[in-house]
Amino acid sequence: MSKLFRAVILGPPGSGKGTISERVASSFGLQHLSSGDFLRENIAAKTEAGVLAKTYIEKGALVPDHLMTRLVLPRLVEMTRHSWLLDGFPRTLAQAEALNSACELDVVISLNIPLETLKDRLRHRWIHPASGRVYNMRFNPPRVQGVDDISGEPLIQHEDDKPEALVARLRHYKDVAKPVIDLYRAKGILHMFSDTETDRIWPYVSSLLSAKIPTDRADAQRATTP
Numbered sequence: 001m002s003k004l005f006r007a008v009i010l011g012p013p014g015s016g017k018g019t020i021s022e023r024v025a026s027s028f029g030l031q032h033l034s035s036g037d038f039l040r041e042n043i044a045a046k047t048e049a050g051v052l053a054k055t056y057i058e059k060g061a062l063v064p065d066h067l068m069t070r071l072v073l074p075r076l077v078e079m080t081r082h083s084w085l086l087d088g089f090p091r092t093l094a095q096a097e098a099l100n101s102a103c104e105l106d107v108v109i110s111l112n113i114p115l116e117t118l119k120d121r122l123r124h125r126w127i128h129p130a131s132g133r134v135y136n137m138r139f140n141p142p143r144v145q146g147v148d149d150i151s152g153e154p155l156i157q158h159e160d161d162k163p164e165a166l167v168a169r170l171r172h173y174k175d176v177a178k179p180v181i182d183l184y185r186a187k188g189i190l191h192m193f194s195d196t197e198t199d200r201i202w203p204y205v206s207s208l209l210s211a212k213i214p215t216d217r218a219d220a221q222r223a224t225t226p
């Protein structure tokens with residue numbers, strides 16, 4: 001890869017951002033940067049920002065914009081040699097504006113998944129809290145029920161993935177995300193994908209990225225073409 005490529009993936013909880021990001025990372029060599037992973041790292045390392053963020057996450061609240069921005073932007077700025085796909089940030093217009101001032105994005109992938117599908121998926125989502133590894137009891141179940149494949153530790157279900165909290169959470173996401181989506185649409189970099197299955201969305205994401213990501217091969221061809 002020659003020129004650095006920078007992309008963001010947007011979508012409501014359960015829309016498949018993490019699942020698609022993993023595929024992008026392994027197929028295109030982009031670094032998958034996840035706001036949730038940044039948070040977990042900071043919480044584990046007990047940094048000042050991590051300790052503060054934990055108090056919000058424990059309440060099931062979003063981490064405030066200024067704190068989130070302080071956590072994420074320096075990590076992006078230091079990625080001067082790697083192309084990346086950012087997942088989980090920006091979640092609000094203020095975060096999107098902060099990101100704008102730090103770097104120029106090439107592509108924004110937005111996942112548009114029906115509400116019923118999201119509810120159904122999240123009800124079956126189980127996670128390994130220490131690593132953030134995500135399972136779905138039907139789509140990608142662990143090898144042994146209730147147990148993380150790698151560590152053998154027990155899986156848990158997020159309080160806010162349980163049915164009572166879900167609908168309010170999805171509605172809130174929609175309100176907060178709309179201005180973010182509008183901003184990227186106005187910039188002409190938004191690519192929206194709508195379906196109920198990740199496996200049907202993936203080929204379209206893959207061909208978009210194949211067309212957009214500059215490769216050494218394309219550069220080499222240009223260099224040899226008179």
Ligand SMILES: Nc1ncnc2c1ncn2[C@H]1C[C@H](O)[C@@H](COP(=O)(O)OP(=O)(O)OP(=O)(O)O)O1
Pocket residue numbers: 012013014035036037039057060061062063064068088089090091092095132158
């Ligand atoms: N950009 C952000 N702004 C504010 N809070 C955030 C942001 N990213 C993550 N958080 C918070 C919300 C979550 O409670 C917590 C963990 O995030 P994440 O790993 O993305 O899990 P999640 O399961 O809530 O998201 P999702 O359901 O979208 O996969 O951190």
Ligand SMILES: Nc1nc2c(ncn2[C@@H]2O[C@H](COP(=O)(O)OP(=O)(O)O)[C@@H](O)[C@H]2O)c(=O)[nH]1
Pocket residue numbers: 011012013014015016017018019020121122124125126134135136137138139140196197198199
């Ligand atoms: N049934 C089904 N589950 C899926 C599909 N894509 C992802 N999932 C599961 O749905 C849940 C949410 O996906 P995830 O990638 O974590 O979404 P995110 O919250 O947007 O990062 C996880 O349990 C995934 O394993 C799909 O196409 N079908």
